[in-house]
Amino acid sequence: MTDQPKFLLGLGETLTSPSQYRSGPNDGQPPYTVEAQRDYLRAQLDAQATVFEELPPEACPGGNVVSMMTLHPSFYSRSNFPDELLREAQLRFIGSMPKFVKPRLGRGHDYPGGAASTVLFLAGTKKSFTHLAHRISELQSDDPLARDIIKIETIEAQTREERVQSDLSKKESNLEVVVHFDPLQDHVWEDAFNDFAQACGLKLSSKVYQSRGLLFISARGTAAAAKRVADFSFVRAIRPMPVLRPVDAPKVLRTAKPSPRIVLPPEGPLDPDCKVAVFDGGLPEDHPFSQWATRIEPTAKDGIGAATPEGLGHGVAVTSALLFGHMAPGLQSRPYCHVDHYRCVGADTDAAMYSAMLYVDKILNASAYEFVSLSIGPDEITGHDKVSAWTTMLDDHFHQSSVLGTIAVGNDGDQPPPLNRVLVPGDCVNAIAVGASDSAGEGWKRAPYSSVGPGRSPGLVKPDLLHFGGIAGDEFSVLMPGGALAGLTGTSLSAPSVMRVAAGVRAHFGRTFTPLAVRALMIHSAERGEHPREEVGWGLAASEVGDIAICPENSVRILYQGVIAPSKVSRVAIPIPAGGIDGKLSIRATFCYLSETDPHAPGDYTRAGLGITFRPHSGKFPARPKDAPAGWKPHPDFPKSDSFFEGVGRKTEQAMRIDALKWDTVRDATVRKMGSSLKDPVFDVHYMARQPGYKNAPSNMPHLRYALVVTVTAPKHPSIYEEVLQSFTSLKPMLPITELPIQVGGS
Incomplete structure (x- = not known):
């Protein structure tokens, strides 16, 4: 008898229920007294006023100027925003940026590089800042304004030196x-x-x-x-316009012996309704993908210019990778999807990178694609204190339209730091940023040229995934016009290859999986190994749909597609057989969601975050606190928590943002336990919402849609899959609508 594949289980959201929110401890006592701040800040405000007076009137519209207020690291959180100060002085928050601060006292003062904090950009009239200076000079400790004054580390004018941060050409x-x-x-x-x-x-x-x-x-x-x-006053930055990343045409592979010919499948895409928008160098009229790809040219008004040979060659390679993956001679597998290839690279692109960006923006505004792949972008590294126009444009579209995007991170990984970092728009938080591996087999590692992380925070883990992109001597093979194979290396090929597998999930399972669920499954099924996270992100992406949709041996995999209301907590059950689990086990969990973003506040870029608490055993509770009152008993709804994602426990805001990825749109971790240590394990998932410039959580935030994938692996419990199905009858296997090309063994 042939064993049937054990497809992952769906409807995990039926195992969720509402829970209560429990707040943690605050950050403790402020580092400064009001008396110490009065003279210190008054001197800074006087120096700032001198700078403001030297500005020409025409540079200060309506008498407005902009100040940079740096908060002490102890007050690096939304709830510590100095809103009383802004109201009192009639100042307007217009943006922020992250900064490491070495304060005079308190958290970070004894750290060599200081501690993470934030700089607020505040706009107001010169009179407003003069009024603030007078108020501070006479401030008493019982004044409501005092609570905000003690939060300030420095205050200074934003000057031309701060705004022009790069060397600019003396020539035009x-x-x-x-x-x-x-x-x-x-x-x-x-x-x-x-x-x-x-x-x-x-x-x-x-x-x-x-x-x-x-x-x-x-x-x-x-x-x-x-x-x-x-x-x-209102200029944030002036910098050189980045140029387009270099695009290379593939080189035809030559061998001593004639290679067997490439045979293309006679059928169209497996799912003709699944369309992927590709933005790249274009396709020539004689491209070999007529059954599976549409060539779309920009208009003269789009400012892209005429097609270039290098761009067309690059576009053919990218399209080939998305349709067929790394090709070998012989009959090719049927493509999963249709490709709409938009040419946004041309003879005029370098002179006006905005033309390419605005063309992509125009197409995404006028279309309803669920899958988008980009292997082009500016030759500009990710910066921790800025967000590019490319990044914010794509993050907006991917969030608003629930798009799954794959973006190549660039090929500068062999450059010295920081030039080896991920390139824009690979810092998008609502997309999968893809690097390249040197192989897809055992012993794989990052290809030397593949750009490395970290990304910005939020968005620290970049690249998200790796996929084979070819190396010298083992190039990635693509199909060129005329039927010849050509070889190329680069993340430009690994990014569409990841999209190919994602499209395969959609083609085989239909709309049962949302693009967000596909993203979570792609990340969850990746192989991490022992590689540094800044090199490989969450790991090497799966190359076959079966590796994603079929449970590994001695495992059960569950997909949750849930919704949480702002400021609410959802209790998510982790399915364990009713009779428990024998021996050791591992639990891997991956959360993914899409978030609205704020480019004017890169340190607070995402508006949605998750606080995730793991409670492994429903019968074990926290120990009695030393200061507990008489008659104290543990709350029966809140069993003892344990570590899962980084940063669990009493942590500073800095640690929660950086170590625990508190505001990142992807969370992935694995824990190992004894089966006996688990009883009714759950995640308590708290949806945290924020909006830059506001102390309180916004009341108008939409419900957060998330995808969660959990895999429980128990080597000594081979029947775990069947037992979970018996114990949790609401879970159902996610069966493909078309047969997966897999080999099923056993008898």
Whole structure:
């Protein structure tokens, strides 16, 4: 008798129930007294006022200036936002950026590099800051404003030196100008800024991208002109316009003996309704993928320019990788999906990278793709204190339309730090950033050229996944016009290869799996090994759909597709057979969700976070606290917690953000236990919402959709799959709608 595959179990969300929220301890006593802060901050405000007075009036629209207020590391959390100070001084929060701070006293003062904190950008009139200085000089400890004054480490004017952070060319060059901009409030000075820039000699383009809190503008000018424009109060940054990453055409593979010919399948895609949008160098008219790919050209108005041979060659390689993967001579497997290939690279792209970005934005605005793959982007490394226009544009689309995106992280991994870091837009938090491995078999490791992490925080784990991208001597094989095989290496091939497997999950299982669930399954099924996380992320992606959808030996895998209301807690049961588990076991869990983002506050980039508490045994409770009152008893609904994801327990805000990935859109971890230590194990999942510039959680946040995948593996309990099905009757095997190409053994 042939054994049937043990497909992963779905409807895990039926094992969830509401729970209560239990807050943890606060951060303790403030490091400074009001008396110590009065003279210290008054001197800084006086120095700031001197800088403001030296600015030309036309650089201060409506008399407004911008200050940089750095918070003490002890107050690095949403609940410590100094809203009373802003109301009192009539200041407006317009953005923030993360910064390591070495304070005079308190947390971080004895750390060599200081502790993580944040810099607030505050806009207001010169009179507002003068009023604040007077209030501070006469402040008493019982004043409501005192609670916020003790949170401040420094306050200083934002100057042209802070805004122009890169060396600019003395000759006229392409620049990117980033401006603090709220269209509801700041439109009153938009024309004044254009006039000011023109008077300074900087030419602002009509190519702009508006995101929450920031306006990205393409410009052209000299370093001298840029520095003059940097005096304008609402300028956030002026930097060189990045150029397009180099795209290489594949080289035809030549061997001493004639290679067997490539045979393409006669059928169209397995799922013709599954369409992947590819943005790359385009396809030539004679491309060999007519049954499975549509060639789409930009219009003259899009500013891309004519196609280039290198771009077309790159586009063919990317499309081949997405349709067929790493090719070998002979009959090819049937592609899973259809590809709509949009050419966004051309002769004019380097001169105006915004043309390519705005073209991608236009297509995504006018379409309803659930799957998108990009192997192009700016030649710009990820920065911890900034978000690019490319990144925020894609994160917006992927969140709003629930898109699964794969993005190549770049091929600079063999460069010295920090030039070896992930390239933009590989820092997207709502996409899978893909690096390259040197093989797909045992002994795999990161390909030397594959760019490394970390990403920004939130979004610290980048790349998310690796996939084979070819190496010298073992190139990734793709199909070229005329039927010849060609070889190439790069993350440009590994990213569409991951998308190919993701499309395979959709093709075989239909819309049973949302794109978010597919993302969680891809990350969950990855093989991590012992490699550093900054090199491989969550691990090597699976190459076959069966590796994702079929439970490993002696394991049971469960998919949850749930929803949590803001500030609520959902108790998620981890299925364990009713009779328990013999011997040792491991539990791997992967949470994924999509989040609205705020590019003007990169340190607080995501608006949604998860606080996850693991409670392994329903009959074990915390020990009695030393200061517990008489008659204290443990709460029966809150068994003792244990470590699972990093950072569980009493941790600082810094540790929860960085170690525990508190605000990251992916959480993945594995724990090993004895079966006897588990009884009715659960996760308590708390949906935390925030909005930059507000102390309290926003009341208008939508419900959070998440995907969770849990695999329980018990080597000495081979019947775990069947026993979980018997114990949890609401779970059902997720059966494919088309047969998976797998070998099933046994008799």
